[in-house]
Amino acid sequence: MRLQRFSLARSDLSKLKVGATRPATELVLYFGSRAGITSEKPFARLKTAFPDATIVGCSTGGQIRADELIDDDIEVVAISFESTRIGLASEVLASVEESLGCGRRIGERLKGADLAGILVLADGLNVNGGDLVAGITGVVGPEVPLIGGLADGADFVETLVGADCAPRSRLVAAIGFYGDAVRFGHGSAGGWDVFGSWRTITRSRKNVLFQLDGEPALDLYERYLGDEAKGLPGTGLRFPLQVMDPENPDRKIIRTILSMDRDQRSLTFAGDVPEGWQARLMRGVFDRLVLGARDAAHQAKCGTVVEDSSGERLALLVSCIGRRVLMGQRISEEIAASLAELGEDFAPFGFYSYGEISPQADSRTCELHNQTMTITTIVETAAV
Known part of the structure; x- marks a missing residue:
């Protein structure tokens, strides 16, 4: 597997247009701000540079380039496979x-x-990520890993995805990888602290939460958040909800608030919050969030066969925008912790999202996560 990573700057792109010197590229991924991928028209420019490649990308809450968090440019990776379709x-x-x-x-x-x-990229505001993942897994089977995330729009107004077309809203893109050569390693961790007791979800509809222990959900959040509640739904990124299936206690998932209805006193989350499940509030502690990112990298690295791999190795990092909101200028620490654990064997590339898609750390079930750092390593084994 061969990789070309670059920012979508004219000087970089012009160098890649020399077809005689560029290796064949099957897949191009790009991530950028909503304003950037709207104004810079990345699909048209990348299609000119890579006419035979599948080109997929989305809007984000920040792009991960090496050990940096980038807002002002569109980050790109062009991938050439040896044996993978x-x-x-x-x-x-x-x-x-x-x-x-x-x-x-x-x-x-x-x-x-x-x-x-x-690999799945989906609109972050108009798609129920939990249902989307369940639908795919129900057909292809639980043994096929799903990775990726939900596009971010930074202001809860619009998110965009491109799938061999100009990016647009309400789009879902999924890339299938085929063959015995490609291998995936997975890691997903949060690092959030829980507070308060477990409560029962007594009324919900899919990803809309109406009541906890018979009390309106918004009432509970306003009581716990105090003055922070005035900034909902934005401040809700700092106080996610952990939900647990009582019949499978290992299945704990974090959910992020997307919107609220003051008249209904309800909250809408990025994924389902099923009736009968248990729930409790969470809050972030800087050091534990950094340790969570390192743990995700450790899981992914341990699940990767490096010795038999051929060519370069990609590490796809997808982290939640809520972590960035909470950590502020210290967000670079979670990226640095991840890369320190991965080492120099992997080329990092990724984005900040409204939701992360990855196998769950304990149950290994593919889930939509919120408020986690998820890391997927992608390698090809050497041809025999």
């Missing part, structure tokens, strides 16, 4: 209620005997 499936959703069906249809288009993994 890829396939693209995409779909535009008319409503969030179509998310499960969308996932199933994408799964049907990508499934195959040699399907090794799927």
